[in-house]
Amino acid sequence: MKAPLWPVWLLMLLALAAELLPLPIAVQPLRPAWTTMAVIYWSLMWPGRFGVWSALVVGLFIDVAHGSLLGQHALSLSIVTYLVLKLHLQMRVFPLWQLTLSVIALMFLELFVLLWIDGATGRAEFGPGRWGPVLAASFFWPVMMAGMDRLRERLERRDSSFN
Amino acid sequence: MVSSSANSEARAYRNASPGLRFFLAAVLCLSLMYLDHRGTYLEEIRAYVGGAMYPLQVAIDSPAAGVRWMRENFALRERLIGENTALRRESLIASAELQRMAALRAENTRFRALLDSKSRVPDRVVVGEILAIDMDPLRHRVILNKGGRDGAHVGQALLDAGGVVGQITRDRGDSAEALLVTDPDHAVPVEVVRNGLRTIAMGTGDLERLSLPFMTRNADIKAGDLLVTSGLGGAFPAGYPVGTVTKVDGSSGDAFLEVAATPAASLDRLREVLLVFQQPGPAAGDAALADVPTPETAAVPPGSQE
Numbered sequence: 001m002k003a004p005l006w007p008v009w010l011l012m013l014l015a016l017a018a019e020l021l022p023l024p025i026a027v028q029p030l031r032p033a034w035t036t037m038a039v040i041y042w043s044l045m046w047p048g049r050f051g052v053w054s055a056l057v058v059g060l061f062i063d064v065a066h067g068s069l070l071g072q073h074a075l076s077l078s079i080v081t082y083l084v085l086k087l088h089l090q091m092r093v094f095p096l097w098q099l100t101l102s103v104i105a106l107m108f109l110e111l112f113v114l115l116w117i118d119g120a121t122g123r124a125e126f127g128p129g130r131w132g133p134v135l136a137a138s139f140f141w142p143v144m145m146a147g148m149d150r151l152r153e154r155l156e157r158r159d160s161s162f163n
Numbered sequence: 164m165v166s167s168s169a170n171s172e173a174r175a176y177r178n179a180s181p182g183l184r185f186f187l188a189a190v191l192c193l194s195l196m197y198l199d200h201r202g203t204y205l206e207e208i209r210a211y212v213g214g215a216m217y218p219l220q221v222a223i224d225s226p227a228a229g230v231r232w233m234r235e236n237f238a239l240r241e242r243l244i245g246e247n248t249a250l251r252r253e254s255l256i257a258s259a260e261l262q263r264m265a266a267l268r269a270e271n272t273r274f275r276a277l278l279d280s281k282s283r284v285p286d287r288v289v290v291g292e293i294l295a296i297d298m299d300p301l302r303h304r305v306i307l308n309k310g311g312r313d314g315a316h317v318g319q320a321l322l323d324a325g326g327v328v329g330q331i332t333r334d335r336g337d338s339a340e341a342l343l344v345t346d347p348d349h350a351v352p353v354e355v356v357r358n359g360l361r362t363i364a365m366g367t368g369d370l371e372r373l374s375l376p377f378m379t380r381n382a383d384i385k386a387g388d389l390l391v392t393s394g395l396g397g398a399f400p401a402g403y404p405v406g407t408v409t410k411v412d413g414s415s416g417d418a419f420l421e422v423a424a425t426p427a428a429s430l431d432r433l434r435e436v437l438l439v440f441q442q443p444g445p446a447a448g449d450a451a452l453a454d455v456p457t458p459e460t461a462a463v464p465p466g467s468q469e
Contacts, residue, residue: 066299071195082185
């Protein structure tokens with residue numbers, strides 16, 4: 001029996017909802033980049049099942065939800081996912097603090113891709129609205145990781161093909 | 164952290180060839196972005212995906228809607244009575260004003276007939292609701308619960324009780340995306356009520372501020388001036404308040420004044436908006452002509468509007 005994929009997409013939907021949830025204007029810049037975190041997590045842990053195409057689909061949904069250029073988040077998430085797929089064996093054996101640092105690095109890379117595209121299409125802004133989510137995500141990553149690991153291990157135990 | 168699953172996962176990953184996939188994905192994304200930036204070819208896709216996301220957006224909005232429902236249903240009787248009295252008083256005052264307006268409007272129509280210019284017909288409005296959803300933190304966009312199926316159309320102006328809110332930018336069938344006047348991409352043609360001086364108010368990315376970048380140093384504008392839509396350009400109906408000038412700064416050595424205004428609409432606690440249906444003119448060209456200032460509004464000092 002294979003571990004089901006639907007929890008992955010359900011969590012992805014929740015992450016997307018968390019990015020759209022109304023917050024007071026003062027704390028809006030500090031909303032963690034939930035979908036980016038979720039994409040990094042699943043491509044890190046289940047690289048055979050969550051790959052570049054999945055990241056592309058998630059990115060397209062974000063683009064429509066934010067009303068940004070269609071393909072902008074899709075491209076940035078694909079790049080991040082590709083790098084995670086290349087590095088996942090190294091990253092998995094990192095201690096948590098190193099892993100968190102490398103996730104921050106990946107998210108900054110995504111940030112720059114977004115900024116470059118903004119710049120190429122006419123308007124680049126590097127305000128707190130851009131880097132705030134990365135900052136917040138670096139605090140939330142260990143917490144999210146702990147919670148997701150539990151769920152993932154439970155799913156893997158059901159899956160005979162993992163052993 | 165590494166489980167025994169790593170082996171089979173690694174095998175699956177090697178078979179997948181992420182390099183090729185990534186290359187294809189990047190090409191796809193780049194061409195999508197090019198098409199989206201250069202034209203409107205992708206609006207259909209956007210509308211479909213947006214329509215598919217509408218249930219999610221309604222679900223996100225539902226806690227806010229639930230709180231509102233609770234507040235309405237479990238309100239104290241005294242509070243309701245107080246609110247009712249206040250509303251009744253307000254309505255009385257408003258209808259008294261309306262009666263006066265009716266006489267003025269009749270007079271205005273008569274004068275316009277005398278001047279042989281087209282009379283302005285009142286605009287029809289529909290109430291739409293804004294979903295409590297945060298979109299891109301850098302842009303000021305909102306989702307409305309009215310779309311093309313309710314008669315809304317791209318370019319349609321949105322108002323609230325205070326003044327102009329923004330305009331619809333994308334139609335998704337059951338819902339629509341709108342741009343607020345304070346979005347950095349938004350501009351609205353305005354005129355100063357006091358002297359009819361025409362200019363353009365641009366968004367700044369700050370919900371409390373509009374900027375008027377095209378005022379020459381000798382322009383007759385000062386703090387406290389009310390700005391209303393001029394109706395030029397045809398997107399916004401004429402005569403609705405846009406904002407109040409708060410600051411006129413001529414100290415910088417530029418050729419233009421730095422003029423800031425606060426929006427008339429309360430953009431930060433927006434819930435319901437009016438979608439304005441402008442009465443269709445005989446033709447687009449004629450509709451634009453109808454807004455050419457009549458002699459009494461054209462008292463603009465020459466050279467002050469360029």
